[in-house]
Amino acid sequence: MAFIRQMLTVAAKDLRSEVRTKEAINASLSFALVILLLFSFAFDPTSETTREIAGGLLWLAFAFAGVLVLNRSFARELPNDCLDMLNASPVPGAALFLGKALANYVLLLGIELVCLPVFGVFYNVTWYRHLGELVLVLLLATWGVTVVGTVFSALTVNLRLREIMLPMLMYPVLIPCLMAAMRLSTVLIGGEPITGDDVAWLRLLIGFDIIFTSLAVVLIDTVLIG
Amino acid sequence: MTALAVEGVWKYYGDYPALRDIRFAVEPGQCTALLGRNGAGKTTLIRILAGLSRPTKGAVKLFGQDASVRATRAQVGIIGHGIGIYDELSALENLKLFAGLYALESPGRVAEEWLEKTGLARVKDGLVREFSRGMRQRLAVARAFLHNPRLLLLDEPFTALDDRAIALLQGLLRDALREGRTVLMSTHQLREALELATHVVLINRGKLAHTGERTAEMLADPGYLYRVHGEA
Amino acid sequence: MGMREKVMVVLGAVAAMLLTRNIWVMLTQLPDEAFQGAIFRIIFFHVPAAFTCFLCFFLALVAGIVYLAKKSLQWDAFAVSVTEVGLAFGAINLISGMIWARIIWGIWWTWDWRLTSMLVCWLLYAGYLVLRRAVEETTERARLGAVMLILNFSVVPFVFFSIKWFRTQHPQPVLFGEGKMDGIYREMLYGNWVPLLMIAAVLVLLRMKQENQQREIDALRRAAHSF
Numbered sequence A: 001m002a003f004i005r006q007m008l009t010v011a012a013k014d015l016r017s018e019v020r021t022k023e024a025i026n027a028s029l030s031f032a033l034v035i036l037l038l039f040s041f042a043f044d045p046t047s048e049t050t051r052e053i054a055g056g057l058l059w060l061a062f063a064f065a066g067v068l069v070l071n072r073s074f075a076r077e078l079p080n081d082c083l084d085m086l087n088a089s090p091v092p093g094a095a096l097f098l099g100k101a102l103a104n105y106v107l108l109l110g111i112e113l114v115c116l117p118v119f120g121v122f123y124n125v126t127w128y129r130h131l132g133e134l135v136l137v138l139l140l141a142t143w144g145v146t147v148v149g150t151v152f153s154a155l156t157v158n159l160r161l162r163e164i165m166l167p168m169l170m171y172p173v174l175i176p177c178l179m180a181a182m183r184l185s186t187v188l189i190g191g192e193p194i195t196g197d198d199v200a201w202l203r204l205l206i207g208f209d210i211i212f213t214s215l216a217v218v219l220i221d222t223v224l225i226g
Numbered sequence B: 001m002t003a004l005a006v007e008g009v010w011k012y013y014g015d016y017p018a019l020r021d022i023r024f025a026v027e028p029g030q031c032t033a034l035l036g037r038n039g040a041g042k043t044t045l046i047r048i049l050a051g052l053s054r055p056t057k058g059a060v061k062l063f064g065q066d067a068s069v070r071a072t073r074a075q076v077g078i079i080g081h082g083i084g085i086y087d088e089l090s091a092l093e094n095l096k097l098f099a100g101l102y103a104l105e106s107p108g109r110v111a112e113e114w115l116e117k118t119g120l121a122r123v124k125d126g127l128v129r130e131f132s133r134g135m136r137q138r139l140a141v142a143r144a145f146l147h148n149p150r151l152l153l154l155d156e157p158f159t160a161l162d163d164r165a166i167a168l169l170q171g172l173l174r175d176a177l178r179e180g181r182t183v184l185m186s187t188h189q190l191r192e193a194l195e196l197a198t199h200v201v202l203i204n205r206g207k208l209a210h211t212g213e214r215t216a217e218m219l220a221d222p223g224y225l226y227r228v229h230g231e232a
Numbered sequence C: 001m002g003m004r005e006k007v008m009v010v011l012g013a014v015a016a017m018l019l020t021r022n023i024w025v026m027l028t029q030l031p032d033e034a035f036q037g038a039i040f041r042i043i044f045f046h047v048p049a050a051f052t053c054f055l056c057f058f059l060a061l062v063a064g065i066v067y068l069a070k071k072s073l074q075w076d077a078f079a080v081s082v083t084e085v086g087l088a089f090g091a092i093n094l095i096s097g098m099i100w101a102r103i104i105w106g107i108w109w110t111w112d113w114r115l116t117s118m119l120v121c122w123l124l125y126a127g128y129l130v131l132r133r134a135v136e137e138t139t140e141r142a143r144l145g146a147v148m149l150i151l152n153f154s155v156v157p158f159v160f161f162s163i164k165w166f167r168t169q170h171p172q173p174v175l176f177g178e179g180k181m182d183g184i185y186r187e188m189l190y191g192n193w194v195p196l197l198m199i200a201a202v203l204v205l206l207r208m209k210q211e212n213q214q215r216e217i218d219a220l221r222r223a224a225h226s227f
Helices: A002-021 A023-042 A046-076 A078-087 A092-124 A129-154 A162-189 A196-224 B042-048 B070-075 B090-100 B105-115 B133-145 B162-176 B193-195 B216-220 B224-226 C003-028 C039-069 C071-106 C112-134 C138-169 C183-225
Strands: B004-013 B016-026 B030-037 B057-062 B076-079 B151-155 B182-187 B198-202 B208-215
Touching: A002 A023, A002 A092, A002 B030, A002 B090, A002 B133, A002 B208, A002 C138, A023 A092, A046 A092, A046 A129, A046 A162, A078 A092, A078 B016, A078 B070, A078 B076, A092 A129, A129 A162, A129 A196, A129 C112, A129 C138, A162 A196, A162 C112, A196 C138, B004 B042, B004 C138, B016 B042, B016 B198, B016 C183, B030 B042, B030 B193, B042 B151, B070 B076, B076 B133, B090 B105, B090 B133, B105 B133, B133 B162, B193 B216, B193 B224, B198 B224, B216 B224, B224 C071, C003 C039, C003 C183, C039 C071, C039 C112, C039 C138, C039 C183, C071 C112, C071 C138, C071 C183, C112 C138
Parallel strands: B016 B208, B030 B182, B030 B198, B076 B151, B151 B182
Antiparallel strands: B004 B016, B004 B057, B198 B208
């Protein structure tokens, strides 16, 4: 249907722009790797400590680096008043939002998939023992981060201090999602499957994703058009 | 059916009314010049007509339908202050993108066609970032026209255009009017704009000061309207 | 004095009387709680402050939704006022909790799930105030603020659940214990909530008045500059 096509057109445009300029991707990836590096100085990475903090460390790196990509999402529409052209077009706000969210999702997942092996090498960790479940956690939690981040990117796009405002507003809202991701990732990287109590965290992620995607889709027109 | 009907539009910023009870209509085939001093409310009004802003009170109807319905946007072409094209994409990619967003059949063909018409076929794969100002302006014009809009909304279109772009735009507008399309452009009484106009709407401090046909006096003396119908 | 001012004065006076009476009862009539000592009385402010705080945040959600539906800036004034008052009572909850923790446990902060959840929610709504500061135009500020209030309140239940589950997996010292309270204590707990609510109402009305006046000034200033 036309909605899906418009959504994919927007996603493709964002990805094409990003691949061509590599502005956000380079900065974001470097930032994530630097964080992983810095943390190795913050404590002594024995295998005991590493196993306990693996999930936390990874998701901190993803969350901080991801902001650079998410910020760019609507900010890239500002030069030449392109955002106005998009808002004035027949593309529904929801299609515009989901298209951008999709592009951000792909970029964030790409960064995460590069960081994992690097993390494995730096910290001497076999992180792929429960690869399937880990990928599931990545997919669910990254979507949560993407959806909230893209909505706040739209909300802060016209603000002067956008680069500071976006992380400051976004992170508290993401706390439940990040907690779940950290907890589940720590368990999986430590070599255990997700069982019993931890299944609740998966359910939280799914609930979080559904609720915030719905809210974002409903509210996006209010955010974009004054 | 009226092309554009503005029905009692008010726009408040906080408690401050930027637009007060604006009412006028534009029939198909007309070219209406929206005049007013800086700060009178022209840009605010055009943004509302373009769907970029919602009126606090009142309604705007495009070809009979309420303008807040997204689908009506497909009939409108817009040239604003910014050129509205992406620097990091090529000319062809830009036009294909907008053709896709406006759900046109074969966006590729339409894009190529309009690159021809605006004299940019030679540089179709060049990134807009590398274009001269005149080339960008022509591409912006292509973007506004490529979906064959029934209504064209132009915000000070002739300001900052070079000769070639002005000639191109005037030609396209004359053709469009001849085909029965409708044009509304806000302007600072530039001769290029007034020549094309069949009607004028004057906004003064957010209120409608005058609507009517564009007369010969207005063309001869651009300050005429302001003297006769209340100044800013 | 207008109607609103009369209501504020009456509420304020009644609240002051109730509060005085409650404090007198707390200090003279309620026996010291067996294990926790005299400082236990802080709970009669700590817990009602939390109730008030979240009631305020809920009212802010309502205000945001109504504003988006009706576009009346009175509702925006209410939204910011009730959020600021909510944050004030949230701060009371946090500070009283920290004082309590310091006296009973010897540490200023424990990652007690209620205290941690309050802290996160406090940061959420402080973010709302920061957002408002960053938007210059009144109507845009109201619109974006309302959206954020909706997003914020939607995450509050997630915050509580996630922090509580985290705590069951990583147990921390619990501030006030999970046990139920005896009759007289519970009566005072809810009883003290009443004057706090009245004070909250007075503060909200006061802040709304200031917000409305500010908006009027902004409109006049803008009108003056446009000539």
